[in-house]
Amino acid sequence: MKTSPIFTSRLVLFLATLSALGAGIGGSPERASATPDPVAQRDSSKDHEAQIESLIQGWFAVLEDPNVEAKTLSGLLAEAPFELLLDGAVIHDRGALLAWASSLRSTYPQIEYRLDPIHIHAEGGDRYRVRFEFDRHALDDAGLPHVVRREHTWIVQSSTSETPVILRIEERPLIFFPGTGSQIVCY
């Protein structure tokens, strides 16, 4: 079983970010201003996007790395309620999430995720909608490669004072072969 150095470094970076964000809770004074500062708003938005990207990379890094306990995923979720629609299953509690992650790991000893660009849109308040596509390349026990292509839509809660958390993930299978989305008209 192999772990890519790239994955490991991403995971370490992600965990360090989580730790730093956690340590900073309640520590940063709020700006006392009646009118919003456009520069500060832009910077804040970039901060949120970076944190959300880190959250997403952390999620997949945990799934990829067999040396990281699956329960780490629980820390990325909102306390309650949350909803994960993964592999056709509807997951509402942490026990079911761990069972799902364990099943995935036992089915595929080696997994690699290849993420397309991540699109983040502010939904208002502290909610963000995130959409991206990815390929999951996995090897089973027999060494056969398994490939899926999927779209994820996440709803993330991200505020200035707290680490972003996942409220919802919806997964949709996509056809994965390049150029196969087109249709033809037969006459």
Next chain:
Amino acid sequence: MQTRDRVPQGMIATLLIAMCSLLVASSGQLINSEGQAGSEKPLPIHDDVGGEFSAPSSLGRDVSLSEFRDKVVLLFFGYTSCQDVCPATLAHLQALVRDLGKASDGVQVLLVTVDPENDTADHLEQYLARFDTRFVGLTGTRKEVDRIANLFMVKHDRSHGIEVSNEYNRAKTFTDHSYLYSHSQQIYLLDKAGRTRALFFTGSPLEEMQDAVIALLNE
């Protein structure tokens, strides 16, 4: 995990990535960007696409995919009223099967109609016999056909009164009873266990398709 919008920065990063790739490749576990594991590696299994199905067929009875578990299956969606791409695809599959020679005994071509209202089992039998009597057509109720199409993520849409703009199409006469189907055009290659292993098109090189079919026959 890889993010595809990241570009390696500088020669050191490039060298590091190249070295990592070489290390992984030398371990025999590299999966390339097409999802295939190199020429000596098996074709990937595409878990999200396909599944077991059963439907009335040109054999005069219901057939299920599992009946062909000892064969490599080439699956295509189309309809018999189609005058260009569908027959061209079937001719392509006909040539593929012909060139395989004796090995074609281990191959089954299946056509699932997207026009079950018109394509009865008898009609499919007569139509497919023009290409190869071993080809099997599948039909059924609209619900049955749609279920199979959904398994393979096939889109299809029946349209009336399509506007045409070129000379070829202007020469045609469309009546109230005429219609067209827009549908996905891929040819699915399924292994002996009924799992989707590759996709091809009418224009896919026959040699490439034959290599894939033979690889699955030898599994």
